[in-house]
Amino acid sequence: xxxxxxxxxxxxxxxxxxxxxxxxxxxxxxxxxxxxxxxxxxxxxxxxxxxxxxxxxxxxxxxxxxxxxxxxxxxxxxxxxxxxxxxxxxxxxxxxxxxxxxxxxxxxxxxxxxxxxxxxxxxxxxxxxxxxxxxxxxxxxxxxxxxxxxxxxxxxxxxxxxxxxxxxxxxxxxxxxxxxxxxxxxxxxxxxxx
Amino acid sequence: xxxxxxxxxxxxxxxxxxxxxxxxxxxxxxxxxxxxxxxxxxxxxxxxxxxxxxxxxxxxxxxxxxxxxxxxxxxxxxxxxxxxxxxxxxxxxxxxxxxxxxxxxxxxxxxxxxxxxxxxxxxxxxxxxxxxxxxxxxxxxxxxxxxxxxxxxxxxxxxxxxxxxxxxxxxxxxxxxxxxxxxxxxxxxxxxxxxxxxxxxxxxxxxxxxxxxxxxxxxx
Numbered sequence: 064x065x066x067x068x069x070x071x072x073x074x075x076x077x078x079x080x081x082x083x084x085x086x087x088x089x090x091x092x093x094x095x096x097x098x099x100x101x102x103x104x105x106x107x108x109x110x111x112x113x114x115x116x117x118x119x120x121x122x123x124x125x126x127x128x129x130x131x132x133x134x135x136x137x138x139x140x141x142x143x144x145x146x147x148x149x150x151x152x153x154x155x156x157x158x159x160x161x162x163x164x165x166x167x168x169x170x171x172x173x174x175x176x177x178x179x180x181x182x183x184x185x186x187x188x189x190x191x192x193x194x195x196x197x198x199x200x201x202x203x204x205x206x207x208x209x210x211x212x213x214x215x216x217x218x219x220x221x222x223x224x225x226x227x228x229x230x231x232x233x234x235x236x237x238x239x240x241x242x243x244x245x246x247x248x249x250x251x252x253x254x255x256x257x
Numbered sequence: 258x259x260x261x262x263x264x265x266x267x268x269x270x271x272x273x274x275x276x277x278x279x280x281x282x283x284x285x286x287x288x289x290x291x292x293x294x295x296x297x298x299x300x301x302x303x304x305x306x307x308x309x310x311x312x313x314x315x316x317x318x319x320x321x322x323x324x325x326x327x328x329x330x331x332x333x334x335x336x337x338x339x340x341x342x343x344x345x346x347x348x349x350x351x352x353x354x355x356x357x358x359x360x361x362x363x364x365x366x367x368x369x370x371x372x373x374x375x376x377x378x379x380x381x382x383x384x385x386x387x388x389x390x391x392x393x394x395x396x397x398x399x400x401x402x403x404x405x406x407x408x409x410x411x412x413x414x415x416x417x418x419x420x421x422x423x424x425x426x427x428x429x430x431x432x433x434x435x436x437x438x439x440x441x442x443x444x445x446x447x448x449x450x451x452x453x454x455x456x457x458x459x460x461x462x463x464x465x466x467x468x469x470x471x472x473x474x475x476x477x
Contacts, residue, residue, distance in 0.1 A: 129330035137327055161400065164393030171390070171428030174435050185438075186445035194453025205450065216368060219361060226358055 148240040149233075156218045159211035166208070202255060209254040214247035328409045357395055364388055371443040382441040386432050394425045 102108045119127070144150065170184070177184045193201070221239050224230050230239055367385040371377050377385070401421065405414045432442070439445060 125332050132330040133327050160396050164396055167393055168424055168428045171431035175431030186440050186448055190448040190452040193449050
């Protein structure tokens with residue numbers, strides 16, 4: 064009696080564990096696939112899965128998508144590229160151009176506004192105040208103007224040559240690039256000290 | 258059915274987007290402070306030295322080398338819509354390019370002339386500075402086109418374009434004033450460049466410049 068009960072309980076426990084571990088073995092018998100007649104009769108043979116949903120408008124969905132896109136990895140930027148004379152000079156061409164043009168724009172606007180603020184930006188007073196600067200400041204200011212000017216001028220010639228379709232092999236671009244660096248440094252020094 | 262699943266997917270993405278505690282996500286700067294980062298020792302223990310993936314993964318999925326934060330994500334149409342082809346206009350294309358080159362080529366003699374001749378007449382000087390202003394305007398325009406894409410920052414693009422237009426007009430008027438009231442750009446640069454160069458000779462009279470009467474010969 065006792066042994067019988069124990070063995071029956073052991074069998075139950077084992078089968079429960081098996082069902083829990085691998086439900087398909089037991090639930091997918093040919094018989095179990097048939098709908099239970101009682102459930103069909105009561106209209107309860109359709110499964111309903113309850114899920115909380117919210118209505119999202121078209122623009123709301125776009126906002127969610129846009130917010131999600133901001134969390135995508137950002138592709139690596141300039142810092143991953145090997146420093147090369149080709150793209151360094153390309154960047155420098157824009158930087159020097161922006162510097163020189165910015166200087167022209169600042170002076171032009173300031174000269175027009177000078178009477179309003181009582182500034183003296185006439186060439187005579189500018190020259191007089193420049194003359195009072197210490198020699199180091201003079202050299203620094205002159206080279207700060209001369210180097211971007213010479214570089215942008217020589218590199219502009221390089222760009223114009225490229226626009227005709229010549230000197231665009233990798234080797235030629237590197238050679239002309241270093242030539243422009245040398246020429247602009249030498250001519251900037253000449254302009255500063257001569 | 259499809260609508261329901263899309264809504265639940267959207268909810269999931271919303272949850273992902275709003276959770277700041279994910280590791281290795283490229284969230285913006287303030288959120289990174291809230292995130293727990295593994296200490297160096299534990300990271301070393303977790304990632305064996307030979308694993309290239311463990312070293313590359315944080316690099317490509319974090320914002321640690323993020324020079325520019327991602328801008329606003331503008332979604333136009335669906336994935337099935339073709340990209341809009343801009344309207345063909347030679348004024349925005351080849352004519353613009355050709356004018357830009359002609360202006361640059363024209364700047365070459367205008368730049369060389371003052372150095373070669375020592376000084377230039379007012380007309381050439383004006384031609385130089387106004388060519389430079391137009392050249393600068395086109396340069397700034399291409400910078401705005403490059404760095405402020407219209408589909409991402411339409412308002413800022415418009416604002417900067419108009420700011421540039423106004424600035425160019427102001428600067429042109431300023432240089433018109435300078436050219437008409439002052440000595441001209443090249444002469445002004447020359448004077449400033451050589452300002453105070455003869456300071457060292459002040460007080461020391463060069464004997465060769467003195468006339469027979471002991472006065473300076475070339476006194477103006």
